[in-house]
Amino acid sequence: MTTATATQDTEPGAHVNRKAHNRKRWESRRTYVFAALIAIWCLLPAYWMVVTAFRDVGFTYDATPFFSHVTLDNFRAAFSTDTGNHLARALVNSLIVGIITTFISLMFGIFASYALARLNFRAKYLVLGFILAASMFPGVALVTPLFQLFTDLNWIGTYQALIIPYISFALPLTIYILVSFFREMPWELEEAARIDGCTKSQAFRKIIMPLAAPGVFTTAVLAFITSWNEFLIASQLSNGQTQTVTVAIASFSGSQPHQEPYTAVMAAATIVTIPLVIMVLVFQKQIVAGLTAGAVK
């Protein structure tokens, strides 16, 4: 249509067209400049972390912008237990706590989200509001009473002392994300299966479960990441035995009492972060969908 009008017009039309074309090229160039700026701003600090992790401790403050004085010593130092750091144990702890928290949250969350997404009932918005309020709940308000309760029960230093408060944010998150995933699903297929003679539970297992799997998986990834990244509760309700990675990194100590072992910390930070970054990049699309659906960090 635009070409038709352009050919009908003689001189001025062509002129406008060229101008529009020029402006478009300008715009796309500007888009690239901004996109590059955003990418650099987001990646540069993370890049610096990795560069430092591979740099000889003697060159901690070296400002060379690319990999230089490369060594693996920092990774050895990060895992070494000589100065009282237990990174390997912390990784195992975070893994255990994260997996159990995610599993429990999914177990309860799947049923609740199915009901909230699919069924009509009066208290629906009340329940959704309650769950949203729960996900916004400040962790620090749990720490005081739980610290005392778990001290009395002798639970400080056990996994349940972390898993129980973690459920308080992982379960609402799970429900929120799953509700929006479930709402997008082609539920007509369930009814079609029923018409074809499936029972309700058969229809659920054979039709709905496979369809829901990607959404459930994304939710699991997000719940796991949130619990992996938690710091406040872990720092107060764990001890040396159950310390998670975030606590281990925050309290990482070097051989010199007043000297921050930056290179080793950056190595530890890289180890803690790389699995997450890989996971996020692989499941990028699903994670963005889940994040914006649940709209919860």
Add this chain to the structure above:
Amino acid sequence: MSTEPQSGTDLESGQAGSPPNPDKGDMVRKEATQGRAASMLIAPSIVVLTIVILYPVVSAVFQSFQKDAGLDSATGLFVAGGFAGIANYTHWILQQCTAGGVSVPCPPGTLGAQFWSSISTTFFFTVVTVILETAIGFGMAVIMARTFRGRGLLRASVLVPWAIPTAVTAKLWFFIFAFEGIANKMFGTSILWTGSENPARAGIIIADVWKTTPFMALLILAGLQIIPADVYEAAKVDGVTAWQRFRHITLPLVKPALLVAVLFRTLDALRMYDLPQIMTGGANNTTTLSILVVQEIRSGNFNSASALSTITFILIFLVALIFVKALGVNAVETTTVSGRGKAK
């Protein structure tokens, strides 16, 4: 499953699930049976949440009205505690400390004296970070919404700061802001970043903006993507300028998603703990409310710590309420959107 990040604010699907002409009696019956099924499916989650959230909150509130057990300094006898009235709250709000059995203003330097400064620090961080993150996040979202080669790459790189744990972010920026660190070298400055109030606050804000803006951008992007492209085309044809298009099309249409994003970020910023705790330990006027609560727990004053955490909780609740009332944010509806939900 749709992989487009639109589900959060999809306006279209609102009508999709509703039956065209519902028979009223049938609806009521259906609702009753579905109600029973729903309560059975939802009850376990509600019970779990009640145990892990409501129980601690109720016990904290109860405790915040309790007296500390210990030796009564006046009589020298051991007292078991008991009802304290609102003493634990006045301790914070009016900065009353007990010394030798009488109430005196808390001496400077004690935790009790830090209440109002931690409130103002918390609100300062909240206001500054949320404004910066909204503005920058909006810019990022506008760029990410455009179609160009490498857009996937951009979105992937934006997710990197989000994926890095806050504790790691804190350590990373602590290193960047070290005296001999890269920040000082790049700008040729010699600032002791964590050594005094303004640089320390700036450092924490920069770290927070770096870490959280991508999240904000993704939420706003989801809001931008529901605006149909032909609306812009039509406006362009009518000769509407870019600024007018932004002002009269983009802004009003993205507003619900934007407000929810701002609400979530605000509530999140009000409980800020990890970054200041790790970067400065709360020194140089960077003690947030959460840090103060933890310090109070660490010094063993559980009753006053309970009062403070209750104050924090009420404060966050009030801010959320003001948001919902004043700005008309409907978080429940915007975030869960809804097929059937909207069709009452």
